[in-house]
Amino acid sequence: MSESSPGGPERRARELRRALRHHSYLYYVRNQPEISDERFDELFRELKALEASHAELVTPDSPTQRVGAEPLDAFETIEHTAPMLSLDSSADVEPLERFDERMRRALGDDIGYVVEPKLDGASIELVYESGRLSRAVTRGDGVRGEGVTENIRTIQSVPLRLRTADRDAPPLLALRAEIIMRVGDFEALNARLLESDRPPFANPRNAAAGSLRQLDPRITSARPLDIYVYDILAIDGRPPATQRATLEALREWGLPVNERCRPAADVGEILAFQAEIEDGRDDLEYEIDGIVIKLDDIAARDEVGETSHHPRWAFAFKFPPRKEVTRLLHIFPSVGRTGVVTPIAFMRPVELGGVTVSRANLHNREEVARKDIREGDRVRVQRAGDVIPQVLERIDEPGRERAEPWVMPAECPSCGALLEPRGPYTFCPNLFACPAQLAGRIQHLGSRHALDIEGLGEETANLLVRQGVIGRVPELFELEATKLVELEGFAEKSATNLVRAIAEARTTELARFIYGLGIPEIGVTVARELASHFLSFEAFREAAAAGKAAPAGDEAPAGEEAPAGEALQEVDGIGPLMAEQISAFLARPEVSAVVDELRSCVEPVPPPRAGDTLAGLRIVLTGGLESMSRSEAGKKIEALGAKVTSSVSRQTSYVVAGENPGRKLERAQTLGVEILDEAGLLRLLSDGPGALSPPEDVSAPDEAPEPGAAGDASAPDAP
Numbered sequence: 108m109s110e111s112s113p114g115g116p117e118r119r120a121r122e123l124r125r126a127l128r129h130h131s132y133l134y135y136v137r138n139q140p141e142i143s144d145e146r147f148d149e150l151f152r153e154l155k156a157l158e159a160s161h162a163e164l165v166t167p168d169s170p171t172q173r174v175g176a177e178p179l180d181a182f183e184t185i186e187h188t189a190p191m192l193s194l195d196s197s198a199d200v201e202p203l204e205r206f207d208e209r210m211r212r213a214l215g216d217d218i219g220y221v222v223e224p225k226l227d228g229a230s231i232e233l234v235y236e237s238g239r240l241s242r243a244v245t246r247g248d249g250v251r252g253e254g255v256t257e258n259i260r261t262i263q264s265v266p267l268r269l270r271t272a273d274r275d276a277p278p279l280l281a282l283r284a285e286i287i288m289r290v291g292d293f294e295a296l297n298a299r300l301l302e303s304d305r306p307p308f309a310n311p312r313n314a315a316a317g318s319l320r321q322l323d324p325r326i327t328s329a330r331p332l333d334i335y336v337y338d339i340l341a342i343d344g345r346p347p348a349t350q351r352a353t354l355e356a357l358r359e360w361g362l363p364v365n366e367r368c369r370p371a372a373d374v375g376e377i378l379a380f381q382a383e384i385e386d387g388r389d390d391l392e393y394e395i396d397g398i399v400i401k402l403d404d405i406a407a408r409d410e411v412g413e414t415s416h417h418p419r420w421a422f423a424f425k426f427p428p429r430k431e432v433t434r435l436l437h438i439f440p441s442v443g444r445t446g447v448v449t450p451i452a453f454m455r456p457v458e459l460g461g462v463t464v465s466r467a468n469l470h471n472r473e474e475v476a477r478k479d480i481r482e483g484d485r486v487r488v489q490r491a492g493d494v495i496p497q498v499l500e501r502i503d504e505p506g507r508e509r510a511e512p513w514v515m516p517a518e519c520p521s522c523g524a525l526l527e528p529r530g531p532y533t534f535c536p537n538l539f540a541c542p543a544q545l546a547g548r549i550q551h552l553g554s555r556h557a558l559d560i561e562g563l564g565e566e567t568a569n570l571l572v573r574q575g576v577i578g579r580v581p582e583l584f585e586l587e588a589t590k591l592v593e594l595e596g597f598a599e600k601s602a603t604n605l606v607r608a609i610a611e612a613r614t615t616e617l618a619r620f621i622y623g624l625g626i627p628e629i630g631v632t633v634a635r636e637l638a639s640h641f642l643s644f645e646a647f648r649e650a651a652a653a654g655k656a657a658p659a660g661d662e663a664p665a666g667e668e669a670p671a672g673e674a675l676q677e678v679d680g681i682g683p684l685m686a687e688q689i690s691a692f693l694a695r696p697e698v699s700a701v702v703d704e705l706r707s708c709v710e711p712v713p714p715p716r717a718g719d720t721l722a723g724l725r726i727v728l729t730g731g732l733e734s735m736s737r738s739e740a741g742k743k744i745e746a747l748g749a750k751v752t753s754s755v756s757r758q759t760s761y762v763v764a765g766e767n768p769g770r771k772l773e774r775a776q777t778l779g780v781e782i783l784d785e786a787g788l789l790r791l792l793s794d795g796p797g798a799l800s801p802p803e804d805v806s807a808p809d810e811a812p813e814p815g816a817a818g819d820a821s822a823p824d825a826p
């Protein structure tokens with residue numbers, strides 16, 4: 108048939124769309140193509156040509172429109188139609204048996220399950236409205252995630268329209284599915300990435316998740332993603348009565364459903380399924396990490412309900428972690444940022460569930476001695492999920508001569524200082540001058556949850572220290588681009604970018620600054636607690652220093668001194684031992700000196716307090732006000748967390764212009780800063796900035812990084 112056929116181009120376009128949709132379904136979902144690839148391409152090209160000459164014929168769900176969208180600036184956060192809960196799980200049989208017992212106790216013996224492979228991919232919600240794919244949202248925190256609709260549209264096996272030949276499409280259908288990448292495709296993708304000098308993905312799951320989070324759908328479309336749909340999250344209309352019927356309905360709608368799902372009557376049948384799946388695990392084209400057991404009867408599910416974390420009607424029975432045997436080549440003591448010296452095992456590379464492992468953390472001297480692991484031994488290594496690989500045990504090789512037991516060196520391999528044993532651990536005492544510790548501290552200060560200095564990763568920090576560019580942490584803030592370009596690995600652009608990123612980090616949130624100092628025991632959460640409790644770095648430092656010399660408060664019995672850092676214990680999550688360690692660290696003269704210097708380079712901004720409705724705003728007042736004096740207005744503004752400044756700049760959020768305003772008003776107009784009259788100010792004070800039109804700054808959120816690019820899954824980290 109051609110364009111001039113009865114009904115004209117419109118009808119032909121409709122025919123072509125229908126045919127392409129059908130053949131895509133046969134090819135991608137059913138794996139039963141009925142026409143050749145060439146014929147398919149021919150039909151596709153015909154539709155494209157038709158749409159090119161008749162733009163009005165393009166429909167959003169046309170097969171030609173999978174990769175139509177422009178790159179996004181950021182993903183939109185979207186709430187799920189219903190919460191996407193997690194699964195209760197275990198790798199042991201007992202919790203599985205208890206799950207079955209609970210079901211029988213609640214529902215009687217007349218129950219049945221459906222067992223399914225637990226796909227190791229990226230969880231996603233798909234929403235079809237009147238049969239058309241309207242949005243796709245990553246699982247995120249379970250309540251809301253990122254809208255990745257345009258990326259999902261590029262996946263050929265995802266129907267843009269549900270099939271309705273055997274079953275009508277409900278007005279609303281929200282589905283839960285897993286995006287996967289087949290192992291062969293994953294390997295080919297990694298090979299391509301490596302060829303073009305880009306970091307490969309650690310495993311197919313990270314590759315799937317990373318590909319979904321591309322802002323440019325064209326990149327996603329070039330990634331070989333696939334999908335399996337396994338659950339109805341919400342439906343407008345009558346839901347199928349069982350999981351079996353659900354899977355059948357999904358199939359009828361043309362959605363890809365995993366063909367290995369099947370009913371199971373009891374624990375015996377569940378275990379048989381698990382054994383079968385685990386046996387064939389290595390032959391599967393995609394990765395799975397266990398099986399999922401679900402109550403078949405949907406009404407019974409409602410009866411048993413759910414916790415805030417997982418439904419009570421389902422259980423994930425996970426595979427035990429993967430283990431492999433390899434040879435231990437060498438044990439190397441590695442100095443971490445806190446001075447802990449950790450023995451690291453270097454092994455002959457071995458594949459462990461999709462990742463090549465060549466290093467493992469041996470933790471401390473006692474651990475090495477206890478396991479009696481020596482260089483040259485055969486060892487069994489294990490990796491569970493993404494967890495850093497472990498050396499489980501050595502494998503006896505009778506008759507083979509072994510190396511001498513490994514001993515921790517007496518001197519620091521990085522700076523030569525005499526190492527100090529503390530319990531099973533070993534420390535380099537040379538806090539700030541040991542190159543390994545210095546590089547570690549610099550890297551930590553620049554890390555994502557600290558000052559977040561882009562371009563200051565492990566490699567750069569090591570380079571700066573090794574080349575003698577930085578001898579003390581605060582010297583980071585003296586770096587000059589002209590010096591950096593002289594170093595190998597720095598181009599002019601990367602040098603100026605790094606210097607700019609460092610300059611931008613001079614103003615940072617208080618919690619980031621506290622965390623970035625690398626104080627023992629202070630992780631991201633504790634740093635946040637400290638920041639919101641003390642509100643200034645000085646107050647925190649004073650609290651840490653208080654005690655012993657200056658007894659704190661009424662609680663201390665007369666004449667006795669409070670223990671150091673007692674005031675820190677008022678903060679959530681800080682106990683006496685932690686308080687003492689923090690105090691002791693900050694009290695060391697060499698620490699104190701570096702902290703002083705860093706504090707003079709960085710301005711930590713306190714977190715907004717509750718009621719700080721104007722936090723982060725900079726406001727300039729000019730001219731007289733009727734309802735209050737200017738200084739009164741200033742006080743009111745500052746009490747709500749905003750800053751009152753005297754000069755207008757691009758950073759100014761609002762200029763409040765009263766009676767007879769001065770030159771500041773003109774400047775605000777030139778710079779395009781929003782101007783408020785007195786009424787506007789009063790609204791701002793009572794209702795916050797939301798009551799006004801938004802000020803200029805709509806700073807672009809970070810571009811989504813590729814999560815889980817395989818830096819080095821086996822990289823050890825000192826405790």
Ligand code: IVH
Pocket residue numbers: 191192193194223224225226227228229230231246283284285337338399418421423
């Ligand atoms: S059902 C509320 N079925 O496992 C129950 N989940 O560890 C919904 N997953 O986030 C989950 N295969 O992404 C279900 N056949 C399957 C699954 C499956 C993989 C994932 C899912 C979930 C994670 C929980």
